Amino acid sequence: MTRGPIMNKPELLAPAGNLEKLKFAIQYGANAVYIGGQSLGLRANADNFSFAEMKEATDFAHHHGAKVFVATNIIAHNEDLHEVDQFMKNIEKAGIDAIIVADPALIERTKQAAPSVELHLSTQQSTTSWPSVQFWKEEGVSRVVLAREVSLQEIREIKKHVDIEIETFIHGAMCIAYSGRCVLSNHFTARDSNRGGCSQSCRWQYDMFSELQEWERNDTPFTMSSKDLCMIEHLPELIDAGVDSFKIEGRMKSIHYVATVTNQYRRAIDAYCANPDQYVFKKEWLEEISKAAHRSMTTGFFYGTPDEKDLLYIEREDFPAFDFAGLVLDYDEEKQIVTLQQRNKISIGDTVEFFGPTMERFTWKVEQMWNEKDETINTAPHAMMTVKMKLERPVKANDMMRKQK
């Protein structure tokens, strides 16, 4: 039997470190974004949103049919609890659709203080079994973000046993511990990892030795560094398993990263849902992702417990092959001139690539450029300067230009 289009598409959930990133994430295909507030957040050093910015964020998102979630997934200490009620009330006023919460104390307080805000249980609770999902459902959360340690088969079982929204991470960096179950940073740097202070100590280099036998120090350090999760090749299975929301990690990531990665998942989800039987995975989606992402990729725990092939040993981070070079502000079809905001140095002779939320990517050789005063220039060296460029193919505002390094 042939299958028709899939009507209830899963949500694509993207990170947004600030308002600009939020707008791009949504324009490049996110159905929902998650942001941090200025307290009770887990990434203490990410850009965080004031309540006024949250309001602006929800206005923009709701106008585009998208939702905004606030991550408040700390494991609270007594002193953190005083600010919870007011924070949740403000969030509710700002029109936030849901909070992502890990600590039951925050769940209880939010139910009282801001009853209209939906509750999503954070991955920090490391929920790994269906009875546990059932427990949280009975506590009133509308969605559970599963532990990264849960396999695809286990997701199917969970969906079978419990009628609740399930969210899983599909892309990005991974905590190598069970989320919440790591205080390396507390020990190494006196920073509380469960209150946003994680120093990524797991990614440092270690030597391993035994008390029983003197080992020679190995040139290959012991590592606890995982490759990044990337499930773009496996979306049909995840969609068929009934996952309700696909989450991309990375509130600290750049606009270029968020737009590029989000958009490839958007394309893959749309293609599969439009016609599941005829779906073919396009290699270019993955190629696009690797232009913005810089670590090797893994499928994490979806197909079993990861091993040495999923870890980063000697190959430390190599950086993405492309830089975000310019943001399209405007295009004059008649004159065939694009106006760009510079995001990285551009020079005559560079080969650049244009891409956008819906257009097919193309490459272009930079031949003529002008500055704001319409003076011919050979290079655009200043960040955020306005540049005009001859471009014979049409683009739209908010399309992006990237450049190979």
Place this chain on the structure above:
Amino acid sequence: MQKPELLCTAANLDEIHHLINAGVDAINIGHEQFGLRVSGNFSREETEKAIQICHEHHVKVYISTNALFHNGQLEELESYLRFLAALHADAIIFGEPTVLMLARKVAPNLPLHWNPEMLCTNVETINYWGTKGATRAYLARELNMDSILEIKEDAEIEIQVQVFGPTCIFQSRRDLVASYQNYLGENNDSPGKEKRLYLKEEKRQEVCYPVYEDRNGTNILSAEDLCILEHLDELIDGGIDSFQIEGILRTTEELVKIVTVFRKAIDSYCLDPQTYRTQIAGWMEQLRAIQPAKRPLTTGFYFKEQVF
């Protein structure tokens, strides 16, 4: 003065005998199939025997079922909980709600102690688990003295703290040590705790973190042993209900000495705080004498500032 319970982990039946003689009020045992970082694996027969011996001596037995459970383990967990209920274990220790859900069904009368390691950090969450049936919470080892005492004041259930031994600082479901050995092309059998493996951070070679694998994945322990002997008075005055000694990686002989010291310290403080004070230095000397080289005794996070 309300005497706190002295609780110690045990690795096997023989150790239990010695610990009872040394004066424990309760022991904590388990099996890695269900419990995290147990110091030894107790089979069902041994568990039954352990409970029997302890109960004869009016010592309580708490069983660890604080692993993070996946769907495939539900049947064995359920059967284990039934078994423990039938034996009248004094409590089971849980870390996440899977155990609660199953216990409601098959072991509704088993008392529950909440020990999610580093996640037990505020009193509202503790009382929340109290409303779900927990009778005790084992506080995160990263809390300081003030927070501990503040939590105790408002807690509606019993509060347990760790007073001695290593703390868990990391748990991964991955087999990180085996992966490393495979990567290097070394064929080693499973890197359990008997292998005495350590990690050293590249920049601080003198600090050694024990690392080992079991069924639950990779565990990393603190480089220091927590020892709060010199501040027991504050904890007793604060009304803390139970003092846990973690005996993992220690010999029975050492553990007996540690328990003996803490037994004396608690008894002496409750009897006469003045005598307690004069004896602390001597007790600390005894504890230091059996400390492994490279494992300092410290007060952990009890008096440390943390930022975030």
